[in-house]
Amino acid sequence: MYIDIITIISAGFAAAGVVMILNRLTGKRLPRWAIPAGAGAGMILMSLANEYRWYPRTLNLLPAGFEVISTAEHSALYSPWTYIVPYVDRFAAVDVAGVQRNAEQPDLRLSRVIVFTRWAPVQVRPAVFDCALGRSALLDPAAVFNDDGSIRVTRWDQTGADDPATAAICKEG
Numbered sequence: 753m754y755i756d757i758i759t760i761i762s763a764g765f766a767a768a769g770v771v772m773i774l775n776r777l778t779g780k781r782l783p784r785w786a787i788p789a790g791a792g793a794g795m796i797l798m799s800l801a802n803e804y805r806w807y808p809r810t811l812n813l814l815p816a817g818f819e820v821i822s823t824a825e826h827s828a829l830y831s832p833w834t835y836i837v838p839y840v841d842r843f844a845a846v847d848v849a850g851v852q853r854n855a856e857q858p859d860l861r862l863s864r865v866i867v868f869t870r871w872a873p874v875q876v877r878p879a880v881f882d883c884a885l886g887r888s889a890l891l892d893p894a895a896v897f898n899d900d901g902s903i904r905v906t907r908w909d910q911t912g913a914d915d916p917a918t919a920a921i922c923k924e925g
Contacts, residue, residue: 759798763794764794766794771787803841818846821846824842842870844867846863848920854901856901857901859884860903862879864877864879879917887909889906
């Protein structure tokens with residue numbers, strides 16, 4: 753967040769500087785409001801660039817072995833251009849490389865689901881996936897691992913085998 757503020761302010765100064773140079777090159781023919789208008793335009797453009805570049809930039813920071821399972825595009829009335837070109841402000845990824853298995857329960861897989869949201873802390877949630885029945889559950893403190901490797905959770909979600917998270921975790925034999 754602080755980096756965004758610094759880049760936006762820097763863009764304002766840079767744009768104001770460009771307008772000042774243009775004013776000097778044109779023999780000071782630009783109106784007096786051109787410099788603050790240029791600074792404001794530079795700040796707005798940098799703010800928009802930061803919003804639209806957040807998702808690709810965050811994807812590049814994901815470690816190897818994570819697979820994106822869902823994205824949420826942002827559109828809002830106060831920024832009408834987002835209805836034409838929405839941007840991703842939230843996505844979830846699953847840790848495919850870090851899947852844990854139990855030999856006694858080969859259809860159950862344990863992994864992490866990570867939810868990234870713009871301007872919010874990253875949420876890391878352990879999850880269990882039942883590949884045989886096509887269901888999954890986020891683990892909470894009430895989850896109990898039995899001696900035979902099975903698990904009791906508060907609620908199973910019947911996601912189906914075609915669910916992106918379940919498919920990503922269960923694709924390997």
